[in-house]
Amino acid sequence: MQKLVLIGGGHSHAIALKMCADNPLKNVKIVLINDVEKTPYSGMLPGYIAGYYTIEQTHIDLQKLAKKSQTKLIIDQVIDINTTQNTVTCSSGKIIPYDFLSIDIGSTPDKSNIKGAKEYATPAKPVPTLLEKWHNILDNCRQKPQENITLNIIGGGAGGVELALNMRQQLINIIDQEKVTINIINRGSKILSQHNQTASNIFHNLLIDKKINLYLNTEIVQILPHKIISAQSKEIRGNYHFLVTNSSPAPWLQKTNLSLDKKGFILVKNTLQTLSHDNIFATGDIATIQNYPRPKAGVFAVKQGKPLYNNWRLLLKYQKPQPYHPQSLYLSLIGTGDKKAVAIWGDFAWLSRFFWFFKNYIDQKFMQQF
Ligand SMILES: Cc1cc2nc3c(=O)[nH]c(=O)nc-3n(C[C@H](O)[C@H](O)[C@H](O)COP(=O)(O)OP(=O)(O)OC[C@H]3O[C@@H](n4cnc5c(N)ncnc54)[C@H](O)[C@@H]3O)c2cc1C
Structure with missing residues (x-):
C-alpha cells in the first residue's frame, strides 16, 4: 500500500x-x-x-x-x-x-524588514495567534470600557482593510466609538493596490466615513510596545499592533x-x-x-x-497528471464590517448590502460541506 x-x-x-x-x-x-x-x-x-x-x-x-x-x-x-x-x-x-x-x-505576513515585529506585533496569521490576541483585547475592553484604545494595522491590502473595518465594528459594540482609534499604515500610495481603482476608492471613502485613519506612503521599520516608527521617523502611537503585510x-x-x-x-x-x-x-x-x-x-x-x-x-494509478489553468478573472467579496460587502470583478467594484448576503450564503455553503 x-x-x-x-x-x-x-x-x-x-x-x-x-x-x-x-x-x-x-x-x-x-x-x-x-x-x-x-x-x-x-x-x-x-x-x-x-x-x-x-x-x-x-x-x-x-x-x-x-x-x-x-x-x-x-x-x-x-x-x-x-x-x-x-x-x-x-x-x-x-x-x-x-x-x-x-x-x-x-x-504568514512578512515581518523580515521590521525591527521588533516578532516581539511586539501580532501577525494576521497563524490565525490562532491572531484570535488569542483579539480575545484578550475584547476581554480588556469589557473590563475597562472607560479606557481609550488604539490599534495600528500595518498593511493596507484587502486583508488589512477588512480586518480594520471588522475590528472596529466589534469594538464599538463594547465601548464608545469616540474611544476607539484605528490606524491603517500602508507603504504604497493607495490601499488595495492589487485590486482596481474603483475598489480602492470605495474602501478609501469607507475608511474616512468610519473615522479610520489612513497613513499612506508610510513604511514601518520599527515596532515598540506603544508606538511604531516609519522610515521617515514618524511615530504612531498605539496599544496593539497588527501585521497584515505581504505573504511570506x-x-x-x-x-x-x-x-x-x-x-x-x-x-x-x-x-x-x-x-x-x-x-x-x-x-x-x-x-x-x-x-x-x-x-x-x-x-x-x-x-x-x-x-x-x-x-x-x-x-x-501511475497515470499522467492533468494540467490545471488558474483563472485570471475571479470574484472577490470583501466585507465592510457592517453587513455590507464590496464585490470586485475585473475593473468592476460595487458596495452593497446584497453582496454581504451573497457572500454569507457562499461562505456558509462552503462550510456546510464539512
Ligand atoms: C485577515 C485576512 C482575511 C482574508 N480574507 C480573505 C478572503 O476573504 N478571501 C480570500 O480569498 N482570501 C482571504 N485571505 C487570504 C487567505 O487567508 C489565504 O489566501 C488562505 O488562507 C490560503 O489558504 P491555504 O490553503 O494556502 O492555507 P491556510 O488556510 O493558511 O491553511 C494552512 C494550514 O496549515 C497549517 N500549517 C501551517 N504550517 C504548518 C506546519 N509547518 N506543519 C503543520 N501544519 C501547518 C496551518 O495551521 C493551517 O491550518 C485573508 C487573509 C487574512 C490575513
Whole structure:
C-alpha cells in the first residue's frame, strides 16, 4: 500500500479530503499532519472578528474530516522534509515516511524588514495567534470600557482593510466609538493596490466615513510596545499592533531541496507537482505556479482542491497528471464590517448590502460541506 502524506490542513487539502470521503482513493494510506485540530476558513474570519459568526462556523474540524475520509490525523508541526529518504520531520521529533507528499501550509505576513515585529506585533496569521490576541483585547475592553484604545494595522491590502473595518465594528459594540482609534499604515500610495481603482476608492471613502485613519506612503521599520516608527521617523502611537503585510513562506522550506521561487514559495508546474519532485505536490498560498502569477488568496487555494485530488488519483494509478489553468478573472467579496460587502470583478467594484448576503450564503455553503 502506498502512503500519501499531507502537510497542512489548508483550503485545498480540506476540499481534496472531502472528495476522498465521497470517492475514496484505492490502495493508499492517507496521513494528514496539521499543527492545529481546527483549521480556519479565511472567507469568514473577518466576520468572526466582527462578532457575526462562532468559532465552529468559521473553522473546519479536521478530526471529523479525517474520520470521514479515512485519514490518519497527526497534530504536529512539520519542520523539515528529506527528499532523499522520503521523510517528513515534525517538531515533536517524529519522522514520517511518505511515497507521495502534498503541501498546503499557507503563508504568514512578512515581518523580515521590521525591527521588533516578532516581539511586539501580532501577525494576521497563524490565525490562532491572531484570535488569542483579539480575545484578550475584547476581554480588556469589557473590563475597562472607560479606557481609550488604539490599534495600528500595518498593511493596507484587502486583508488589512477588512480586518480594520471588522475590528472596529466589534469594538464599538463594547465601548464608545469616540474611544476607539484605528490606524491603517500602508507603504504604497493607495490601499488595495492589487485590486482596481474603483475598489480602492470605495474602501478609501469607507475608511474616512468610519473615522479610520489612513497613513499612506508610510513604511514601518520599527515596532515598540506603544508606538511604531516609519522610515521617515514618524511615530504612531498605539496599544496593539497588527501585521497584515505581504505573504511570506515558511523559512524551514529553505533547508529542503524543493524547487522554490525567488521569495521562497514552492515552485510548482500547472499539474501542482513541484518542479523538483514529481511525487510532491504543493497548493494554496505556499505554492507559486510557474507561468501563472496569481495573488495569494483563499479563492485560489479552494479552486486547487479538485485538480489536486484528481492528480493524486492519477499519479497513484501511475497515470499522467492533468494540467490545471488558474483563472485570471475571479470574484472577490470583501466585507465592510457592517453587513455590507464590496464585490470586485475585473475593473468592476460595487458596495452593497446584497453582496454581504451573497457572500454569507457562499461562505456558509462552503462550510456546510464539512
Ligand atoms: C485577515 C485576512 C482575511 C482574508 N480574507 C480573505 C478572503 O476573504 N478571501 C480570500 O480569498 N482570501 C482571504 N485571505 C487570504 C487567505 O487567508 C489565504 O489566501 C488562505 O488562507 C490560503 O489558504 P491555504 O490553503 O494556502 O492555507 P491556510 O488556510 O493558511 O491553511 C494552512 C494550514 O496549515 C497549517 N500549517 C501551517 N504550517 C504548518 C506546519 N509547518 N506543519 C503543520 N501544519 C501547518 C496551518 O495551521 C493551517 O491550518 C485573508 C487573509 C487574512 C490575513
